[in-house]
Amino acid sequence: MGEITVNGELSFTFPDRFRIMSEAEMDSMYRDSNHDRAGILDETNQTVVVVFWHKAGRFVSKLAGSKEICRASENRISKRLSKFGYVFDGFYERKICGLDAYGFRHRYVRQGIEYTSEITVLKKDRVTYTIYTYVGVEVGDVDTMAVRDIVDSMRFI
Numbered sequence: 001m002g003e004i005t006v007n008g009e010l011s012f013t014f015p016d017r018f019r020i021m022s023e024a025e026m027d028s029m030y031r032d033s034n035h036d037r038a039g040i041l042d043e044t045n046q047t048v049v050v051v052f053w054h055k056a057g058r059f060v061s062k063l064a065g066s067k068e069i070c071r072a073s074e075n076r077i078s079k080r081l082s083k084f085g086y087v088f089d090g091f092y093e094r095k096i097c098g099l100d101a102y103g104f105r106h107r108y109v110r111q112g113i114e115y116t117s118e119i120t121v122l123k124k125d126r127v128t129y130t131i132y133t134y135v136g137v138e139v140g141d142v143d144t145m146a147v148r149d150i151v152d153s154m155r156f157i
Contacts, residue, residue, distance in 0.1 A: 005157065006038045006092075007053040010097070010129060012154040014049070015146060019043045026050065039132075040150075046113060047138025049150055055127045069128060070102040070121040077106065077119065084108040096122050096131075099157050107137070116144070124156065 005011040006018055018040040025041070027033050029048075037049030064072075070091070078086050089105035103120030115135040121130050129152075133147045 002040070004038055004040065005035070005049045006129070007127065009124075009127075009156050010051065010053075010154060011157050012051075012150055014040050014153075015042075017044065018047070018049075021048075021050070032104050042146075046115070046134075046138065047147060048132070048157070049132040049133045049147060052130045052132070053127055057126070058111075066100060066121045066123050066128070067102045069123075069130075070104060073119055073121065073130065074104045074106075081106070084110055092118075095119070096120065096151060097154055099124060101127070103131075111115045113138070118147075120151070 001013050002016060002018060002020070003013045006104035021041050023035055026037055026039055034052070034055050036054060036064070037050055037052040039048060041048050056154060069121045074088070079086060085108055089107060091102065091104045094101050099122045103118050105116065105118050107116050109113060115134045116137055117132065117134045119130065119132050121128060131151060133151070135144050135147055138139040
């Protein structure tokens, strides 16, 4: 088992078949240079988990909760992935680290591979964490369960 800590406070474990992604890999994947993120990758099974974080000012952090941020994220992602056959599969609520989290599921095709993805948002104090998970449809339920276990392992240290 591997372990990674995000933003010095959010930790999670992952199976050995995953490896921690470099900043350069994430820059290439997301086509930017935001380094307030950390991620893991299982290349063989086309599975990725990336956690972004953002600390807002006191006033701004009170304006939007996880649910509003999630809905805005879905709107942004749907536009960005529309050329890749974006299909919205619904919103959901869950607990992560004992906090209310909100997310949405979607599918899209990239480089000939169909992916199913969940994007989940939670807030702790003034920090918003956005968890992106991608699973190649070919590996289906097996890796969907592995990703669920990874997210379930998240805890604040």
